[in-house]
Amino acid sequence: MTISDYLVTDDLTVLLGFIGVSVFLLQNLYKPQPLVHPILLGRQSDAGRVRNPGESAVYRNYGTGLMGRFPVRPDKDVNVVTDFVKPEFDAPRTLWSTKITNTQLKARVSAFGSGIAKLVPEDSIVLILLNDCIEFIITDLALSEQSIASITLSSPKLLARVLEMHPPNAIITDKTFLPHVLKATSDAHERNHALIVVDWSQPSEILIHSWNDIESQGKVPQAPKNAPQPGSAYTVSFFETPSGGVQCVQLSHENFTSGVTAIKALFPSTINISTLDTIVSSHSLSTPYGRAIAYAALFEGASFATLPSTGTFHDGDTPALDVADILSATKFPIPSPTVLFLKPEHVQSLTSSVIDRAKKSFLFPLAWRHKFASLTEGFVTKDSLWDRTVFGSAREDVLGKMADTVKAVVISGGLLPSDALVPARLALSIPLINTYTHGSATGPLFATHAFDLQMLPSSSPATEPAHVGAPSVNVEAKLISVKDNVVEQGADPIGEILVRGPSVGNMLSADGEAGEKNAWVHTGKTARVMTNGAFKVLGSM
Secondary structure, three states, X not given: OOXXXXXXXXXXXXXXXXXXXXXXXXXXXXXXXXOOOHHHHHOOEEEOOOOOOOEOOOEEEOOOOOXXXXXXXXXXXXXXXXXXXXXXXXXXXXXXXXXXXHHHHHHHHHHHHHHHHHXXXXXXXXXXXXXXXXXXHHHHHHHHHOOOEEEEEOOHHHHHHHHHHOOOOEEEEEOOOXXXXXXXXXXXXXXXXXXXXXXXXXXXOOOOEEHHHHHXXXXXXXXXXXXXXXXXXXXXXXXXXXXXXXXXXXXXXXXXXXXXHHHHOXXXXXXXXXXXXXEEEOOOOOOHHHHHHHHHHHHHOOEEEEOHHHOOXXXXXXXXXXXXXXXXXXXXXXXXXXXXXXXXXHHHHHHHHHHHHHOOOOXXXXXXXXXXXXXXXXXXXXXXXXXHHHHHHHHXXXXXXXXXXXXXXXXXXXXXXXXXXXXXXXXXXXXXXXXEXXXXXXOOOEEOOOOOOOOOOOOOOOOOEOOOEEEOOOOEEEEEOOOHHHHHOOOOOEEEEEEEOOOEOEEEOOOOOXXXXXXXXXXXXXEEEOOOOOEEEEEEO
């Protein structure tokens, strides 16, 4: 037989061959491409070449590099926090329930600053005991403009101790929390302060200044005697440690400009924040990180609001961190939210609700399998066939209009279990940025890439937290209490996280003494550095 005898074909052979080639080409041409090149995720941190005994190497974000300068400003014209309100943005945006332009906001800041400067001396300390509202923003910016020091508390439990150790010259609060303030000041025998209350109009036996009256009295602007500088410390934040202790951090203008820079760096250009966005946060303005999120919204000209669960000073129980808390943002007259800064509990509740509704469709197993296959290829979208038939309607049932507008979720304020990450990505089908924050820093200390969809294996049979990515763009980190023999054998280093950088404040001692600037800050958390330079925070020491 000749070779030509083996090449004899009929119509069926040609048809089968055509089908086979078509299937091969379709499989390769329509195979989803990763949203980010795997090489970028293979080396997320730049590690120092040497390390001290008992310590790991020093790690920086790979984009910054070991020799690179940390970015400290989101724009060359932003030097102090009042510069976040850019006068060239003339379009109005909504802050909670108030529609306001930057020009109007700057005028109110100047008015309240001039008014309070007439009430208290320049070297005064003002204690801010307000829940999140536009008055908090105006108060904070006004005090910084007048170079008047402020104090914020992450918990009302800290009030008695702060009154005793750092008696303020003025206290700013609202009517709801006023009875608690009066009791606390009475117990501390601390009466030498001005009391300023938001929306106060009724007569009282003690002298109470109305916040609105102080703003009205400052309509004629009074220039600050000392203009604030980037390195000037203007606020102190007290926060609780996981063990119940108290720590305080001193923060400068540069700390907050650096924090906003780090927050902006979380978002790639395809999902960058703009004036068209609406940011909703679950982090209180009484924390440095929560305030930096609000400042980022101010800088970008975006609308902004916070969830009820951020309320620090209130009567009754704190609202649960669930879907109802997220949906409460729609009660404000703001455009539909586009960026959510949520806590792990919010994300888990939201994921569970979406999946429970999606399971009502008989197509759910097939849809889950196909979306999971895309996820393993590094691709996720909410516009696929399976979203239109299964997951899209489930998201709309849970989130309403927000399901179509939300483009990114930033997870912070706790540790998200690793086994909750894949269901969250499939249910929401938008970029999830997992971060780690600390009370000493205005920005995230660690953050994953927005399009990092890797499913990294766990080193323990028990459920571990999801990894939190590399150090932020202006933070360097290292581990202490590391076992040298384990590291020298090539294993991942495990130890306590220490951080420093321009977004990390200056820790104060119990009596208020400032420590060394740019010193390493102990976070009290244990972490493991994985081979690709991503960190996995394992828990408290």
